[in-house]
Amino acid sequence: MSVSEPSVENLNVLTSTQSIIKEALEKLGYGTEMYELLREPLRTLTVRFPVRMDNGTVKVFTGYRAQHNDAIGPTKGGIRFHPDVTEDEVKALSLWMSIKCGIANLPYGGGKGGVICDPRDMSFREQERLARAYVRAISQLVGPTKDIPAPDVMTNSQVMAWMMDEYSRIREFDSPGFITGKPVVLGGSLGRDTSTARGVAICIREAAKHSLIKLQGSRVVVQGFGNAGSYLAKFMHDSGAKVIGISDAYGALYDERGLDIDGLLERRDSFGTVTKLFKNTITNKELLELDCDILVPAAIENQITLQNAANIKAKIVVEAANGPTTMEATRILTENGVLLVPDVLGNAGGVIVSYFEWVQNNQGYYWTEEEVSTRLEELMIRSFDTVYKTALARSIDMRLAAYMVGVRRMAEAVELRGWV
Ligand code: GLU
Numbered sequence: 001m002s003v004s005e006p007s008v009e010n011l012n013v014l015t016s017t018q019s020i021i022k023e024a025l026e027k028l029g030y031g032t033e034m035y036e037l038l039r040e041p042l043r044t045l046t047v048r049f050p051v052r053m054d055n056g057t058v059k060v061f062t063g064y065r066a067q068h069n070d071a072i073g074p075t076k077g078g079i080r081f082h083p084d085v086t087e088d089e090v091k092a093l094s095l096w097m098s099i100k101c102g103i104a105n106l107p108y109g110g111g112k113g114g115v116i117c118d119p120r121d122m123s124f125r126e127q128e129r130l131a132r133a134y135v136r137a138i139s140q141l142v143g144p145t146k147d148i149p150a151p152d153v154m155t156n157s158q159v160m161a162w163m164m165d166e167y168s169r170i171r172e173f174d175s176p177g178f179i180t181g182k183p184v185v186l187g188g189s190l191g192r193d194t195s196t197a198r199g200v201a202i203c204i205r206e207a208a209k210h211s212l213i214k215l216q217g218s219r220v221v222v223q224g225f226g227n228a229g230s231y232l233a234k235f236m237h238d239s240g241a242k243v244i245g246i247s248d249a250y251g252a253l254y255d256e257r258g259l260d261i262d263g264l265l266e267r268r269d270s271f272g273t274v275t276k277l278f279k280n281t282i283t284n285k286e287l288l289e290l291d292c293d294i295l296v297p298a299a300i301e302n303q304i305t306l307q308n309a310a311n312i313k314a315k316i317v318v319e320a321a322n323g324p325t326t327m328e329a330t331r332i333l334t335e336n337g338v339l340l341v342p343d344v345l346g347n348a349g350g351v352i353v354s355y356f357e358w359v360q361n362n363q364g365y366y367w368t369e370e371e372v373s374t375r376l377e378e379l380m381i382r383s384f385d386t387v388y389k390t391a392l393a394r395s396i397d398m399r400l401a402a403y404m405v406g407v408r409r410m411a412e413a414v415e416l417r418g419w420v
Contacts, residue, residue, distance in 0.1 A: 009306045009328050013092035016327050021095065024403035025411065027394070033420045034411055041066040041094050046087065047137035051129045061130060063115035065138045066094040067147050071413035074145055075111030076101060076351060078152025078181075079134070081127075081159075082300075085114035089301070093152075096322055097351065099344040099406030103383045106355045109410065111147045113138065119154050120271055131159045132166040139170050144177035144361075150354045151181040153226065153300065154271055157193065161186050177361035180354035189357035191372040192350075197231030198373065199349015200320045202380040203341045204236070204294055207316045210388065211339050219292040221245035221314070223252075223284060224299030226272035228320040228347060230265055232296060237261040245290050247299070248273045251281035254290065288312065297324035304329045312338065319343040327399075334397045342399040344406055345387050352379050 010016045018039045025035050044066040050058045064087055067075040077097035090112050097110025115134055119127050141147060151160055160182045167178045176187030184190060191198070208215050220236045222229045225248045233243045242258035248268075253259060253275055268274040275281050288295065288308060295314035297303050301323035304312060309329035317333060318341040319325060325333070325340065333340050353376055360366050383405075391401035414420050 009326055011302050011305070011326065012088060013301055013323050014088040014095075017092045017095050020327060020400060020403050021407060024400060024407050027400075027404055028408055028411065030411055034414065037414060037420055038069060038407065038410065041068040041091050042070065043067045043141065044087065044091060045138060045141050047134070049133045049137045051126065051133050053126055054123050061115055061117055061133070063113065063134050063137065064090040065113040065141055065147070066091045066111060067141070068094040068098045068110040069410055069414070070109045070146075071417055071419065072101070072109050072410060073107040074109070075147040076106070076108040076150070076354065077110055077112040078150040078350075079113035079115070079155055079159075079163075080152035081115050081117050081119045081130070081154045083116060083118045084300075085116045090114045093322055096344055098410055099403055100348045100351055102406035102409045103345055103387060103402055104348045104352050104355075104379055105383075105409070106351065108148075108351075108355070111149070112152070113149055114152075120273075127159065128162050131155075131162040135163045135166040136170065139167060142167075142178065143171075144175055144358070148177070148354075148358060149179045150351070151227070156227070156270065157181055157183045157188060160188075177358050180357040182357070187357075187361050189353055189360055189372060190367065190369040191376070192353045192357055193227070194231045195353035195372075195376060196228040196320065196347050196350035197235055198376060199352065199380050200228065200232050200296060200298075200318055200346055201235045201239075202349070202377060203318050203346050203384055204296070204316065206381065206384045206388070207318060207339050207341050208294070211315055213293055213315060216240040217242060218294060219244050219256075220294045220296065221287060221290050221292045223247050223287055223295075223297045223303060223324075224272065224321060225264070225268055225274055226298065228350075229296070229298030230268060230272055232298060232320060233259075233261050234265060236294075241294070244292060245282075245287045246274075247284050247287045248275050249299070251275040252284055252287035253278060254282050254287065294318065297321050299324065302326060304333070306332070309333055310336070312336075314338060317341070319346045322347065330397060330399050340398055341384075342402045345383055345398070345402045348383060349376055349380060352376055
């Protein structure tokens with residue numbers, strides 16, 4: 001980019017994803033019709049539904065469910081409860097799920113759902129009524145062979161249990177395969193709760209090998225202390241790395257000698273909030289720019305942008321969140337020699353074990369934790385290698401390589417079905 005050219009950053013996750021899908025399809029030799037089909041979900045449902053609050057008043061919530069493409073199989077992807085959910089975000093998240101499933105070779109297209117709400121301000125029973133009302137509102141569109149939801153930001157196995165129960169009541173038969181990320185006693189898979197973090201840890205290990213970084217004693221920073229971030233901090237700590245920084249939505253903690261991760265895990269609430277208990281906090285912005293070896297954004301979108309990309313000191317960035325780094329920031333990190341493992345590969349462990357859970361539900365036969373982790377390991381390493389080798393062979397960054405690997409199968413399926 002020349003100096004006179006103003007750098008306008010695209011923070012819209014949908015349009016920026018469309019541009020990289022376009023680039024990946026072009027590099028694979030597909031024409032504009034394929035892009036025209038794949039640039040938006042095939043179906044997006046907007047729902048508004050009333051929920052009775054504990055104080056007797058009724059609140060109307062808005063939610064979405066997007067199904068990107070079902071040429072390969074049913075669509076798959078989580079449901080997030082967050083005040084900043086938008087239709088474009090849910091659509092982008094469904095596109096990312098397609099790419100993720102493509103990379104890991106799962107028989108799914110991408111889907112995603114979201115409800116505009118803040119569960120941190122809602123009671124347990126209000127969250128239950130919200131979860132059930134949302135399922136009633138989208139029930140025509142979803143199902144074990146159509147579109148299979150799962151947890152995402154601020155939803156967990158309890159929310160999945162309520163949703164599964166509501167769906168089973170509507171359909172009048174027990175439907176564990178309708179949703180994944182359930183509690184184990186209700187047909188969940190062993191190892192699903194830690195699977196996203198396990199996948200991220202495997203990517204960190206592989207990336208460290210290529211970057212010649214020794215994990216033992218390496219300095220790790222994790223942004224976000226939810227399902228992915230908290231387990232990852234634990235795994236890195238237990239494997240001998242030094243987790244020097246963590247954060248939640250309200251602030252960040254830093255200790256160059258390494259934080260007491262077990263103590264923090266004990267004190268976090270179910271949404272991963274923990275920094276409120278401490279006085280000496282730093283900001284999320286300061287956290288991202290800490291001097292460290294490995295940085296893992298595990299919170300929300302648009303955290304590494306043109307504003308701070310040049311200040312990132314980590315040698316490896318592995319994205320556990322969806323969309324934490326903008327396309328422009330990706331370019332800067334790559335120019336600065338940072339090895340960036342993109343979200344669609346880095347956090348694929350979650351949907352991989354979701355797939356195992358769905359397979360177990362369909363068979364009614366349940367695997368041991370060891371079987372789950374061996375198969376997860378196999379799939380993650382294979383996915384990492386394929387993307388890494390594509391990036392090397394084409395001299396492109398791992399994000400574009402991941403999109404090329406991920407979209408190829410879907411485009412092939414679309415052609416074979418005669419859609420394009
Ligand atoms: N929400 C997770 C993701 O973004 C998991 C999706 C799933 O398990 O279907 O990958």
